Amino acid sequence: MRLRLRQIFVIGLALSLLGIGVPAWSEDDPRSCNDLMGADTPAYVVCRWMATPEEAADIAKFWLDNDGQNMIDAGPMNPITIDCTEPGSVCPTDSEGDGEMHDVGSPDVEGAEDGGTPECQNGEQCFVDPNGLSAAEKASAQETPAGQAAKAVVETKTNMRVWIETELADDYKAGKLAEAVKKVAALATQQGVVGIRFTSQLGYNQTFTTAEEMDKFVAETAAALRSLAPGKKLAAHTVVPVFGCGANDACKAEITKKYPLLDPDRIGAWLSAGLIDQLALDSGHLGTEYATWKIDAAEAQRNQWIQVRARAWDAYAQIAAEDASFASTGAAQLTEEQATKAITERVAAPLQDDAAETVTLWTRWQNDQGQVSRVYGEKWAANVTWDQLKKLSTVRPRLATIYDPASPEVDVATDLKNLSEVFGQVYVHAA
Numbered sequence: 001m002r003l004r005l006r007q008i009f010v011i012g013l014a015l016s017l018l019g020i021g022v023p024a025w026s027e028d029d030p031r032s033c034n035d036l037m038g039a040d041t042p043a044y045v046v047c048r049w050m051a052t053p054e055e056a057a058d059i060a061k062f063w064l065d066n067d068g069q070n071m072i073d074a075g076p077m078n079p080i081t082i083d084c085t086e087p088g089s090v091c092p093t094d095s096e097g098d099g100e101m102h103d104v105g106s107p108d109v110e111g112a113e114d115g116g117t118p119e120c121q122n123g124e125q126c127f128v129d130p131n132g133l134s135a136a137e138k139a140s141a142q143e144t145p146a147g148q149a150a151k152a153v154v155e156t157k158t159n160m161r162v163w164i165e166t167e168l169a170d171d172y173k174a175g176k177l178a179e180a181v182k183k184v185a186a187l188a189t190q191q192g193v194v195g196i197r198f199t200s201q202l203g204y205n206q207t208f209t210t211a212e213e214m215d216k217f218v219a220e221t222a223a224a225l226r227s228l229a230p231g232k233k234l235a236a237h238t239v240v241p242v243f244g245c246g247a248n249d250a251c252k253a254e255i256t257k258k259y260p261l262l263d264p265d266r267i268g269a270w271l272s273a274g275l276i277d278q279l280a281l282d283s284g285h286l287g288t289e290y291a292t293w294k295i296d297a298a299e300a301q302r303n304q305w306i307q308v309r310a311r312a313w314d315a316y317a318q319i320a321a322e323d324a325s326f327a328s329t330g331a332a333q334l335t336e337e338q339a340t341k342a343i344t345e346r347v348a349a350p351l352q353d354d355a356a357e358t359v360t361l362w363t364r365w366q367n368d369q370g371q372v373s374r375v376y377g378e379k380w381a382a383n384v385t386w387d388q389l390k391k392l393s394t395v396r397p398r399l400a401t402i403y404d405p406a407s408p409e410v411d412v413a414t415d416l417k418n419l420s421e422v423f424g425q426v427y428v429h430a431a
Helices: 001-016 054-071 133-141 145-155 169-173 177-188 213-226 240-244 250-256 264-272 297-310 335-353 384-389 393-398 412-419
Strands: 159-166 194-198 232-240 280-282 320-325 358-363 364-366 372-374 398-403 423-430
Touching: 001 372, 133 145, 133 177, 145 159, 145 177, 145 412, 159 177, 169 177, 169 213, 177 194, 177 213, 194 280, 213 232, 213 264, 240 250, 240 297, 264 280, 297 335, 320 335, 335 358, 335 384, 335 393, 393 398, 398 412
Parallel strands: 159 194, 159 423, 194 232, 232 280, 280 320, 320 358, 358 398, 398 423
Antiparallel strands: 364 372
């Protein structure tokens, strides 16, 4: 059912982008309640009664007849109780609290009314910040470019969910993980921040040379972040090149040899162990990596998502597709038709394949030579690609982008406002 509903939803999106209408569901269906929805409701959104009004009336009559005797007869069952005074009964005596009843909302310890750090009965300090961070550390984090950008998302009411995006692998290698984690966790305590992406291109770049070292980094970093930023989701970005091979054994053998750290079983183990809550898979290699075996980008992408779905990774974590290919230097390179085709293939298709829950698009970055690549026009000038992306309002919550507040296009407020027209989530980069 889940696959079918998502296929209907995304197919409707893709076809609407191409200007193809989707036929309405039959109004002759006795369980249809489409007539209760607005005239502007997309055709692929369907309303059906779980119980028709007539059936609901019969159900209510059954429970209410005879002064509700059927409801009385249905329960509840007698509760199981324990009498602590009976011989042989064991009841705990070390529970928290002072054993006295208190009014709702009132503090258990005198002195806590104003949010201070009251002293317990024996004189020791009994209040501890659950995040393990000082007020000074949190205040300092809020003054950084990333902190100010995260604050601006809330203040400008863009309705975007905020992630903090950073790279902790280098800090781990330098023996400075604890210090770096504190800074990131302090950023994540801000209002509106839902999670932390703590590494990118994991196993694909040259940071780690052994699988064991990489496993240790993921485990230790996840543990440190969960300790200092409880309740925040953790994300990582990588690639799994062998997935693009599909059933081609020669391809799988060569790619496995070329990328020994990117073993899908190892990555799957991070997910099943609960070390990360979101895994982003990059698509940058799909167009060229498999030319030797005559596997083009579309086939490689299809192979990848079939493999992800077959491993049921989405049962353990949210899976995201990541794409940087929409951005270009200078003026926009795509025509309206090309942009629509690209969006259908790189945004709609991963969602339709029932493996990726979200799609992250890189909208701006600067290379070592100072050249800036953008999806939108310079200083937010209109262009074809950006105009086409703005049409994806129905899947806006599933679209995310990365934003570096230290290198704005205009200014943080303007940039975030424009990004929110396309994206429902933003990864704020923290240096």
